[in-house]
Amino acid sequence: MPAFRTALKLIIRHWPNVLLYVVGLGMLGVFILASVNLTSVATFSQAKPNVAVIDRDHSALSEGLTDYLATRSTPVTLEDNTQALQDATAKNTTPYIVIVPAGFGEAFQAAVAGSSPAPVLDTVVNYSAFTGQYMDQVTNAYLNAVRMVLTAEPDMPLDQALSQAATATDQQVPVEVVEVEGAKSIYYKAYFFFRWTAYPLTAGLMVLVAMVFSTFLSGEVRRRNLSSPLPPSRMSSQVAIACVTLVLFAWLFMLLLALIPATGGLDLLQGEPGRFGILALAALIYALVPLAIGFLVAQTGMRSAAQNGLANIVSLGFAFLSGIFMDDLSLMGDTVLKIAHATPTFWFSKATFAVQEGAPMSTFWAYNGVVLLFAAAIFAVGLMVGRLRTQTADAGGNLAAAPA
Amino acid sequence: MGTTFLTTIKTLVRQRDVLLWAIAFPLVLSTLIYAMLGNLDEAYAIDPVDLVVVDDATYQATTGLPEMITALSVEGVQADGTALLDITYVDSDEAARQTLADGDYVGFITVDASGEPAFHVDARYASSTTGTRASIVKIVLDQYWQTASLVGAMGQADPELFSDPALLEKLATEVSYTQRTSVTANPVSDSLAYMYSSLAFSVVMMMTFALAAIEDIQANTSALGARRSLAGQSKIRTLAPAIAASWTVGFGVQLIGYTYVKFAFGTSFGGKDPAVLLTLAVGVLAMTFTGAFVGSLPIASGAKSGITATLSCFLSLFAGLYGTFAQDLAESAAENAPLFALANPARQVTQAFHALYYYDGYQQFGQAILALLALAGVFFVLSTLMLRRKRYASL
């Protein structure tokens, strides 16, 4: 199997590409996951975002509010100047800032008594709108409790009212954590990582497969090969087998990475080996797509630098469109979603979500079927392009028309 | 020198694959990012929380809970308000658990015999990182229960309380004491971070040009380079215009990208265009010298474009390009490894844009620009060392 051996040698000689794309981009995914802390929880822990209170009032009410908020959040101390506030917001260190204007306490009591409209606090919210809504609820819960106490007992001393409100708002409803069959977000990270592998697999396999095929198909080496007693189809299939070997190695490497504790794959393997197995299978099936694309790219005859550029564009573009960088496909707009349906990576992503959300196996196989169809179609286009180019060359293309 | 400058520009723009790489890729990327994450702000804002409610006798018997839930839900919300919850009603505990298993709900609510509500949260949403949605539901329930208990306690202390409907009305009318304000020069936007990091990504890619230009000058990287090394010119006269040409092409490409992002997607830079252009100029300068350094290394050309690609991806990861996870990663990396963050041009470019948008003053902007200039300085020195006229052990 001469072409097979040589093709493998070529791949090994291009180890920098293997290192950069397969290993490098794969490790990128590991880094990302290593920074996220998702632990399995049996108890419900209420969100405690960073909150800062800028108290310009210094009244009993504002201090009571500050104390209460401290029990429901992680208190942050900020200086009361524009710089500090902008810093906190721009750097996203304090997603919720409450600014209590001077005179708030008095205005509040006056409003309760009915003689003036209710005063408002300024709140500064950063990115996550949920944090803002959540903390708004918390703040209003306390203030309304105070309001109610004072409405019912207008003559009650303020500090007594505040403590009664604090006691009331200390109460919480009981919470039960329901483990739902089939919904395993505990292995959230593992699913993310398997989706992520589409990115290094696409980039790395595209570049290497295109390189190998174009080396065998280019110029004078091709002429030597065609003049030899090894039929072209056998040669191509030997090269293809070498590429499949590469695919297997790349896939195994991804599985290896998946077993690094940070990616959560080990947990999934131990907890649900079946799911781990079919996820791995989905990744292997997907890997056939960049194999086909690399083959197609080689047939077009583009140069190595262009091949690299294309591999990066395609892999990153497909990765974004398939939503593998996010955890929620619903955040994509409708048009984008439609375009995404035309990319093979999207269907791979859907297959992993199907496993994640416990969809029936038939759905899983259906999605994988689409991925296979993509691979087959791209491969067929590659064959066609190759045939066209050969015919053109035979009919007087550059090689044959060279000065004789 | 002028000839070298113009010739270098010509050779750079005529290399189709270099152009594809350096122009098309960032444009495609920003379009993708915009399409994917551009409407993030709206997406986050108006998504009601999916919740299941066990609508049985005890639920109906509570005072005010069904009304409150309805008022907050999609069905019952006022025309000008935003719905907090999207409720699905079932009639039993078992039905609720089944619904939870079949769909994507935060959890379900039941009410016990004493009228106290309980929140059954789906394990998926139970941690505080993913559980903000669940926390909202809980706080709503807490508030109801606290109010109900409070009113109940007040009623016990003073039964006369409930005979006054006007008073009850006042008690029941909830007041909102919060309003949104902004302390930054421009309103907060989540999606902007991604547009900025996609621009930063394309700035890093600009090293491609210097890389290509230098390869053609060095004797040990190409035959053309060998020929040029023999020219009767000092090395400076060959290098300086080549570097200048690479920077010019790179900056030109960035202008295209910036215009595209600004006008096609309406990305705001806080209205400080000259400062943005300065950021791009300095960023491209830093990457030009980086590219010159990489280009002078005696390794295969294919490996170099691989290096450019992975470096851009890697650095942009730490500038928060790839999504919410990447944003968190970028922030924690900045905290734990500040030197790395300073040395990351993608991050510094993003920081510069960030600073222009959010701050009134230019202090943070200046810091980012200085970091970029420092990076440019370091690679200037490194490339000068590599590009000195020298003899080689082998070509």
Next chain:
Amino acid sequence: MGLVEIHDLTKRYKELVALDHFNLSIEQGEIFGLLGPNGSGKTTAINCMLQLLTYDRGTIELFGEPMSPTRYDLKRRIGIVPQNMAVFETLSVHENIDYFCSLYVSNANRRKALVAEAIDFVDLGDYRKFRPRKLSGGLARRLNIACGIAHKPELIFFDEPTVAVDPQSRNAILEGIQRLNQEGSTVLYTSHYMEEVEQICTRIMILDHGQQLALGTNSELKGLVDIGEKVEIELATPDPSVVAAIQALQHVAGVSLEGNALKLTCLRGARGVGEILDLLHSSGVTYGRVYSEPPTLNDVFLAITGKELRD
């Protein structure tokens, strides 16, 4: 029946006729030279013989059998050395030769011996681990040759193997081809360098515009033109009057005076430069150096086509 038999081969690229009713017959054991300027159809002929190109009419038989793209049994007995480097840039000398040999010889042991022989043959023993990029032009050409002959083919196509090669390597290559021939290979050698073709080829075909112009051994071809020798004499002082006198001589075909150089062509025959010198001597014309050379294939080409072989 020759080893190579081509009849009426015609190949057109749209309007351009690359091969025009081309015929070729090569006997076993020959070193057959195909000589022609750039664009005459040499490489096209080889590509057609190897079935890399489709052709519009004609038949090609190799080893007495009709040739087609799938006659792998025939391809096994052929070796090619293309004009340009046809090797893998990322493989070493040894790896390249081993790969191409493996396409013909599957037995690993036999192949190992053949590869070692080939490396010795082209004298690349010191460079077996080198990559093509690191080899000088001449050495790289030798690698190119080794890849084509390692499997000891019976029929070898050499397509302009000495372009841009230093004289030492060139001689080594030509000697090597002769050795291969002595060891039993039949060679088709194309070139536009007539000196090489004259040096090693047993039979030569001159072609231009895809058509055969002349065919025969070196001496047969030179017999086609009526030139005995070409003479150039350096006169001490230019003397135009002597030109007419020399022109009058019967065996002189043409004479011209360029500066101090008297250039003339003698027809074939017993009389030659000696007569000229006697004439000059008797006319009192002093002369310095005298150059004389027999006719070359270039002269043959010139006589047939009216233009130079090498443009």
